[in-house]
Amino acid sequence: MITETKLLSEHYDNPEFKGIEGYKKLGGYKVLGDALKMDKQKIIDEVKASGLRGRGGAGFPTGVKWGFLPKNDETRYLLCNADEGEPGTFKDRKMMERAPHQLIEGMIISAFAINSPKSYIYIRGEYDSCIEACEKAIEEAYKAGYLGKNILGSGFDHDMDVYRGAGAYICGEETGMISSLEGKKGQPKLKPPFPAVQGYLGKPTIVNNVETLAAVKYIIRDGADAYRKHGTEKSAGTKLFSVSGNVQDPKTVEVPLGMPLMDLIELCGGLKPGRKLKAVIPGGSSAPVLNVEDCAKAKMDYESLAELGSMLGSGAVIIIDDSNCMVDILATIMHFYHHESCGQCTPCREGTGWLNKIVHSIAKGDGRLQDIDLITKVAEHMMGRTICALSDAAALPATSFVSKFRDEFEFFVREGRSKVKGGLNA
Amino acid sequence: MPKITINGQEVEVEEGSTVIEAYKKLDENIAHYCWHPGLSIAGVCRLCMVEVEGHPRLQIACNTTVQDGMVVNNNSEKVRDTVKWGLDFHLINHPLDCPICDQAGECGLQEQYMEYGKYDPEMAERKVKKRKVVDLGPTVVLDSERCILCSRCVRFTEEVTETNELGIFNRGDRSEIGTFKDKPLDNKYSLNTVDICPVGALTSKDFRFRQRVWYLKEADTICTGCSTGCSVKVYYNEEGAWRVKPRHNPDINGYWMCDEGRDVYKFVNKDVRLLTGLQRKDGQNQELPSVDAAKLAGTVVRDELEKDKNGVALVMTGQFTVEETQSLVGTFAGDLGCKQVYHWINNEDSFDSFDGLLLRGDRNPNTKGLEKVLNDQAINNTWADLKQKLESGAIKTLVVAAPENPSLFPDLDEKIALFSKVQNLVWLSAAKNEALDGLNTNVWQVPLKTFIEKSGTYVNFQGKEQPVKAVTTIIEDALTLTEVAGLLKGSDVNVTDEAQKMTSLKYNYFTQKRGNL
Numbered sequence: 001m002i003t004e005t006k007l008l009s010e011h012y013d014n015p016e017f018k019g020i021e022g023y024k025k026l027g028g029y030k031v032l033g034d035a036l037k038m039d040k041q042k043i044i045d046e047v048k049a050s051g052l053r054g055r056g057g058a059g060f061p062t063g064v065k066w067g068f069l070p071k072n073d074e075t076r077y078l079l080c081n082a083d084e085g086e087p088g089t090f091k092d093r094k095m096m097e098r099a100p101h102q103l104i105e106g107m108i109i110s111a112f113a114i115n116s117p118k119s120y121i122y123i124r125g126e127y128d129s130c131i132e133a134c135e136k137a138i139e140e141a142y143k144a145g146y147l148g149k150n151i152l153g154s155g156f157d158h159d160m161d162v163y164r165g166a167g168a169y170i171c172g173e174e175t176g177m178i179s180s181l182e183g184k185k186g187q188p189k190l191k192p193p194f195p196a197v198q199g200y201l202g203k204p205t206i207v208n209n210v211e212t213l214a215a216v217k218y219i220i221r222d223g224a225d226a227y228r229k230h231g232t233e234k235s236a237g238t239k240l241f242s243v244s245g246n247v248q249d250p251k252t253v254e255v256p257l258g259m260p261l262m263d264l265i266e267l268c269g270g271l272k273p274g275r276k277l278k279a280v281i282p283g284g285s286s287a288p289v290l291n292v293e294d295c296a297k298a299k300m301d302y303e304s305l306a307e308l309g310s311m312l313g314s315g316a317v318i319i320i321d322d323s324n325c326m327v328d329i330l331a332t333i334m335h336f337y338h339h340e341s342c343g344q345c346t347p348c349r350e351g352t353g354w355l356n357k358i359v360h361s362i363a364k365g366d367g368r369l370q371d372i373d374l375i376t377k378v379a380e381h382m383m384g385r386t387i388c389a390l391s392d393a394a395a396l397p398a399t400s401f402v403s404k405f406r407d408e409f410e411f412f413v414r415e416g417r418s419k420v421k422g423g424l425n426a
Numbered sequence: 427m428p429k430i431t432i433n434g435q436e437v438e439v440e441e442g443s444t445v446i447e448a449y450k451k452l453d454e455n456i457a458h459y460c461w462h463p464g465l466s467i468a469g470v471c472r473l474c475m476v477e478v479e480g481h482p483r484l485q486i487a488c489n490t491t492v493q494d495g496m497v498v499n500n501n502s503e504k505v506r507d508t509v510k511w512g513l514d515f516h517l518i519n520h521p522l523d524c525p526i527c528d529q530a531g532e533c534g535l536q537e538q539y540m541e542y543g544k545y546d547p548e549m550a551e552r553k554v555k556k557r558k559v560v561d562l563g564p565t566v567v568l569d570s571e572r573c574i575l576c577s578r579c580v581r582f583t584e585e586v587t588e589t590n591e592l593g594i595f596n597r598g599d600r601s602e603i604g605t606f607k608d609k610p611l612d613n614k615y616s617l618n619t620v621d622i623c624p625v626g627a628l629t630s631k632d633f634r635f636r637q638r639v640w641y642l643k644e645a646d647t648i649c650t651g652c653s654t655g656c657s658v659k660v661y662y663n664e665e666g667a668w669r670v671k672p673r674h675n676p677d678i679n680g681y682w683m684c685d686e687g688r689d690v691y692k693f694v695n696k697d698v699r700l701l702t703g704l705q706r707k708d709g710q711n712q713e714l715p716s717v718d719a720a721k722l723a724g725t726v727v728r729d730e731l732e733k734d735k736n737g738v739a740l741v742m743t744g745q746f747t748v749e750e751t752q753s754l755v756g757t758f759a760g761d762l763g764c765k766q767v768y769h770w771i772n773n774e775d776s777f778d779s780f781d782g783l784l785l786r787g788d789r790n791p792n793t794k795g796l797e798k799v800l801n802d803q804a805i806n807n808t809w810a811d812l813k814q815k816l817e818s819g820a821i822k823t824l825v826v827a828a829p830e831n832p833s834l835f836p837d838l839d840e841k842i843a844l845f846s847k848v849q850n851l852v853w854l855s856a857a858k859n860e861a862l863d864g865l866n867t868n869v870w871q872v873p874l875k876t877f878i879e880k881s882g883t884y885v886n887f888q889g890k891e892q893p894v895k896a897v898t899t900i901i902e903d904a905l906t907l908t909e910v911a912g913l914l915k916g917s918d919v920n921v922t923d924e925a926q927k928m929t930s931l932k933y934n935y936f937t938q939k940r941g942n943l
Contacts, residue, residue, distance in 0.1 A: 168597075185594070190489055212630040262597035343594070344470045350515040353599035358553035374548055381511035383481050385472050426760065 005230060005238050007218045007270040008211065009254040013349065017131065020140040023101040029146055030078040034111040036154035038220075043113035047216060048223035051236030054303045056081055056172070056209030056313045057284065058084060058389075068112050068196035069204050070079045076204040078119035079341050080213055082134075083165050083172040086284035087336060090315030092210035093238035095156045096123070096130035100137035101209055104160065106217040111158050114206055121210075122177050134162050134360045135301055148220045160414060164294075169340035173388045174207035175199075176342065188388035203397050209314075211240055231257035235301035236313075244277060245267045245319035250297045257312075261290075265319060270391045275321040279405070283313020285333050286393030288400030291321075295416075309400070325418040326405040330397065331356075337394035348391035351382035355398050357376035365416035372409045428494035430826055432588060433501055438493050444489035446474050447632045449500075456500055456507050457538050459516070460576040463489040464681035468577050473512045473538070485674070510542045514656055516600040518549040519599060521571045529626030531639040535574070555650045561686065562604075563591070563611035565685060566620055566628050570602045573627035579619035581601065581737060587681060587783070587839070589613045591652040595687055605626070614785060617685045621671055631668045632688070637661075642668060645897040648884060650745070650791035650830065650877045651725045654784050654885035661917050662880055662898050666880060667691035678886065684785045693857060693876065699901050700858045700873040707708060707868050716873050716903045717921060723825075723852040723870035727914055730823040730850065739812060741801075741826040741845070743835075743873035744790030746816045747882025748891070749797045750907035754827060759803045766803045766821070772835040786887055789834040795885035812821075816847050825914070827907060828855035830876050832875035844911040854910055856888055856901075873904040880906050896924040 006012075016022025023029070035043060047062025069076060080103065084092040095103060103121070111119050115378040121343060123131050138160050141147045149157045163181055171186040176202045180186035199205025215237060219227045228236045235257035244250045248269030261280060271277060281288045282298065288310040290298055298304060302312050313343065320329065338356035343349040356376055358371050379395035386392075402409060411419035427438045430448050439448045449456040457470035467488050475489040479497035484505060487498075499505065514533060515742075524530045549630035556570035580592045580603065581608070591611045595604045605611055610620070620630045642661040649656040649670065657675035661668050662789045670691050692698065703719025705712045714722075731738050742751065758764045771777055773791060779787035790796075800806070815821045824845055829835045839861060845851055846865045853862055856874040878897040885891050905921060912919040 026435055107753065170597075172430075190467060192489075338598060341598040343596070343598045344468075344577075346471055346473075346515045346574065347512060349575065349599050349601065350518055353554065354515075354549065354551065368550070373552075377548075381508070381515075383506070385475075385512070387469060 002259075002267045004254050004267070005232075005256050006254050007238050008099070008214050008240060009252070012094065012330065017099055017101075018097075018137075019318070019324070020101060020144055022135070023099075028101050029105055029144075031217050031300050032108055032146060033152055034154055035220050036156060036165070037114060039111050040115060040375065043109065044218060045223050047219055049232075050219040050227040051234070052212065052219060052223075052227070053235065053302065054209055055211035055315070056241065057086060057286075059312060062208060062212055065196065065208075066110075066206060067204065068194065069114055069198060074204055075118075076114060076116045076206070077138055077200045078107065078114060078116040079177065079205060079207045080107055080119065080121040080210060081172060081173075081177060081198065081207050082121050082130065082172065083121040083177060084127070085167075085172040085316045087171040087333070087338075088242060088244055088264070088281065088284050088287065089314045089317045090242045090244075091315060093127055093130055094252050095128070095210055095214060095240070095424075097133050098278050100130075100133045102217060103134070103214045104114045104137055104141050104146070105366060106213040106215065107140075107160065108151065108158055110172040110206075110213055110216050111221055112154075112156050113348045116206070117157055118160050118161075118274065120181060122163045122165055122171070122181060124171075131162055131164055134305070138162065143301050149310055152183070152412075153169065159201045168342075169336075169343045169399045170390060173390065176388065177207060178205060185342075187344050188390075190387055216330070217251040222378055230359070232299075232301050234301070234303050239312075239315050241315045241317050242298065243317045243319065245317075246271060246321035247319045248272060255300070257301040258304070259300050261295050261300055262316070264300055264317060268319075271319070271321055275323060277319070277324045278324065279326065281316075281318040281320070283311045283398070284316035285318070286389075286396055287311045287313045287337065288396045289404060291404045323420065325420040326401055326408045327359070327418060328421070329413045329419065330360045330401040333397050334359045334394065337390065341390055341394070345386035348394070351378055352394045354378055355382075355394060365412070367409075367413040369410070369413050371385075372413065374408065375399075427494075430490050430492045430495075430729055431497045433499050443492050445476055445478075445485070445490045445492055446497070446499055447486060448492055448498075448529055454500075455541070456487060457513070459574060460578060462578050462581075462622055462681070465578060465622075465920045468865070471512070471516070471574070471576050473509055473516075474500075474510065475505050476510045477502050477505050483809065494576050495507045500532055506542065509538075509547070513538050513542050513831065514547070514549075515867055516574050517547070518863060519554045520572070520574065522552065523572075525640075527572065527626040528639075529572075529623075529631045533626060534624030547922055557601075561610075562628075563616060565616045565631055566611055567631055567634065568603055569627050569629070572625050572753055573603055573605070574625055575601050576624060578622045578624070579628060582615075582619055582622060583613070586618070587615050589615045592619070604885070610628045611934065614684050614686065614781060615682060615783065618672070618682045622681075630669070633920070635667050637663070639933050643898075645878075645895075646673060647878055647897055648791070648892050649683060649687040649690055650787045650884070651684075651690045651834070652889040653744070653788040653791065653793050654678065654786050655782060655791055655884055655890070655892055656683040656687055657892075658687070660693075660897060662878070666695035667898075668898050675892065678888075679784055680785065684781075684783070684856055685784065689833075690831065690877075693833070694900055696857055696900060697874075699856060699904070700871060701901055702869040702873060702903055704863075704869070705868075706865065708865065709866075711863055715911065716905050717919070719870050720905065720910050721871045721916075722917055722924075723872065724914040726850050726868075726870070727823060727825060728851065728916060731764060734822070735763070736763075736766065736820060737822045738764050739768060739815070739821045739824050741768050741770050741812070741824065742762065743770045743772070743827055743829050744788070744793035744796045745830050746792060746796075746827060746828070746907050747880065747884060748792060748795040748799070750880075750883045750911075751796050753908040754911040754914075755799050755803055755805070758825075759805065761915045765803070765805055766807065766812075767800065767803070769800060770808060770841065772829070772837055781797050788887065791884045791886070793887055794887065795883070808893070811926075813844065817819070819847070823850040823852070825852040826854065828853055828857070828859070828873070830856045832857050832859065853915075854907065856904065872910055873901060874910070875904045875906050876900070879904065879924075
């Protein structure tokens with residue numbers, strides 16, 4: 001029997017956990033009290049030792065990121081990236097809706113560790129329920145003395161605010177988010193300088209994902225060693241996966257990193273009767289697609305998926321069964337990236353539009369055989385050429401769909417209709 | 427200072443320089459659109475790609491700081507292929523309208539296409555449609571389809587003029603340059619955006635559709651529109667001058683110039699010029715060669731001086747070269763023994779004003795030079811003195827070295843009314859002035875050369891001496907003030923044309939030969 005390992009999501013189903021009273025009853029804010037008595041560097045060291053890696057998509061070690069901050073008295077900011085925009089991802093939403101105090105506690109501990117007097121939770125505009133929940137929780141935390149001046153008599157001051165985005169995917173990129181927070185057009189900034197040195201308002205800034213910051217609480221509560229017991233050596237801890245697509249029970253699950261992909265599918269009820277697995281996008285729409293052979297080998301951790309040429313990303317697992325046309329899916333993905341490219345860098349601005357048009361031409365039955373190779377060529381020249389990773393995020397699915405499901409693309413071009421769904425000429 | 431090896435050549439650059447600056451220092455070819463030395467780094471065109479030894483990924487030269495011992499190239503196959511694709515991304519939605527585009531001939535896209543392109547396009551989709559002929563303000567027109575969104579113009583209005591009129595609206599390949607509601611691009615430096623636009627997206631209302639640039643010649647000179655004396659290039663053909671653009675000069679104007687300065691070309695062209703000498707005597711106007719007009723005027727001046735040593739005066743403006751000023755003031759104060767020389771300040775109220783960037787209230791290119799000449803001659807006459815002597819009739823003959831560009835002299839009519847109180851007025855000017863034709867005074871008008879037709883030196887507000895060379899001749903009959911000075915004192919002057927009159931560029935390569943298109 002495959003089961004979840006619940007750290008972050010332990011009390012998700014308890015409605016009391018949302019309010020501060022229920023949260024405290026279930027052990028909330030105890031860790032904060034302990035943490036505020038700890039040496040700041042000790043907290044950072046503990047996070048480093050835990051092997052916690054950014055849960056937003058890039059998987060960068062959190063403690064190392066914190067270590068990039070300059071060792072001086074400059075004001076620094078902590079930003080919580082709750083602009084959950086990667087298609088397929090909905091884990092942060094659930095956390096904010098059901099356990100906002102868990103995030104806030106993790107944030108206060110993290111802010112204390114990096115000595116930041118101010119933090120923001122940047123929430124995507126469509127997440128009304130999350131914005132409401134977080135605002136209410138912050139208010140409660142202020143009233144209870146967990147935020148504001150001299151928190152729990154420790155001498156540490158911290159203020160927290162919610163900032164509402166307007167729903168742009170690119171504002172989930174950390175420098176794009178900083179631009180947006182500064183009141184500018186949400187466009188990524190040229191690096192260097194990196195945010196840890198020059199971020200929000202030109203000050204050192206740390207941007208962490210909702211899940212990452214919440215996990216800090218559990219690392220401090222149980223210790224790095226206990227946290228490392230979950231997961232694999234290089235991918236430590238548990239991870240929230242948003243499983244969607246053609247499974248019987250699509251949902252957010254928390255499992256240790258390294259779980260076989262097929263087990264994860266089983267945990268979500270498996271496929272619908274009579275359907276066969278065709279492909280899985282393991283880490284959000286920007287992750288290269290896996291075919292059935294890959295799926296059998298895939299383990300859900302950073303390294304195993306990288307070995308298969310894909311990535312863990314934000315943990316958005318999209319299950320695709322044999323009733324779907326891959327040309328159709330790629331057309332939808334390309335439409336998304338074309339719509340969301342900020343337009344700053346030429347290869348991305350023009351490339352996303354070009355790819356979108358080519359794939360749609362094929363999906364309309366107007367494709368030419370050379371278009372299939374052209375997709376790969378255009379995508380390859382979009383990769384690694386831009387300020388942020390959106391260009392790569394658009395290029396990776398394009399190349400992987402074409403290389404792994406070339407037959408479907410060729411069929412569409414030759415026959416003018418989908419190999420799976422048929423069409424006008426079927 | 428760190429050393430860097432670029433395409434096999436070693437070069438030493440200043441600490442903190444970027445790789446692209448090192449390329450520029452070596453004068454090595456590197457493609458770029460968004461980078462401009464006078465603006466901040468945007469890093470968005472992704473064309474200045476270089477291969478840095480030890481880095482697996484290509485880097486953009488504009489945002490890579492030079493480190494000692496760095497080995498960089500941009501001529502490997504990998505880089506060339508990347509630049510070719512980078513260029514292609516710029517071109518896929520760019521309209522193929524070079525034949526009707528003003529930028530053709532000086533277009534960044536054309537240049538890089540000749541270097542990296544010359545391939546058959548693979549883009550088979552419909553191009554993105556955007557706004558055409560967008561009126562951004564009084565001076566500039568935008569064609570959004572041609573725009574490659576390098577953001578240079580936006581950064582210019584943010585960083586240089588700090589007026590923030592321009593922005594990029596919308597996202598992705600729907601992005602467009604635009605202005606905010608009721609806030610047109612209307613600042614004194616707006617036309618710099620046209621200069622820095624690497625493509626034909628921003629065009630100057632003044633210049634667009636008037637000339638093909640490959641039929642124009644360009645020459646270096648300075649702007650004579652104010653005492654800043656910006657370094658400029660003037661573009662001209664046999665018909666006259668067509669436009670003025672700034673030339674980089676770190677000591678004076680950096681990379682920019684003001685919009686008013688760009689109009690200096692307008693007063694060198696035939697339509698506003700005094701074409702021949704003119705004599706108005708006893709109410710009769712008569713055209714005559716300029717040398718004859720100057721000789722006749724000289725006779726009058728010398729006769730009048732003989733009659734009354736204090737009956738003659740000279741009015742100078744800071745519009746002429748140091749050499750000319752020396753020669754005319756010297757002729758009066760020395761040869762003719764007349765020390766009644768006055769300095770005409772055209773706009774006393776705003777004379778010392780400065781807009782904080784380049785434009786100064788003193789709209790004369792050589793006020794400092796004139797002041798020095800007057801000082802050397804120990805001439806220190808006040809304007810009030812002249813006014814009193816003119817009104818009392820003490821001065822009967824007046825020689826005026828009048829402005830080249832009358833539009834910069836708002837007090838011109840008022841001054842002419844004052845000057846016309848004399849019996850004999852000698853008017854030395856490049857500009858046509860119809861107000862003089864109906865005066866009840868005897869008038870001799872002598873046509874002068876403008877700043878692009880003569881060599882000489884101007885001294886700007888900083889006291890910086892700037893020599894310029896004659897560029898072309900527009901009015902053959904026009905004289906320099908030096909020549910006029912000689913004629914006034916009665917010498918034989920051999921009138922020469924320094925600049926070759928430009929003949930048509932009829933042997934243009936493009937019109938004479940069918941290229942391998």
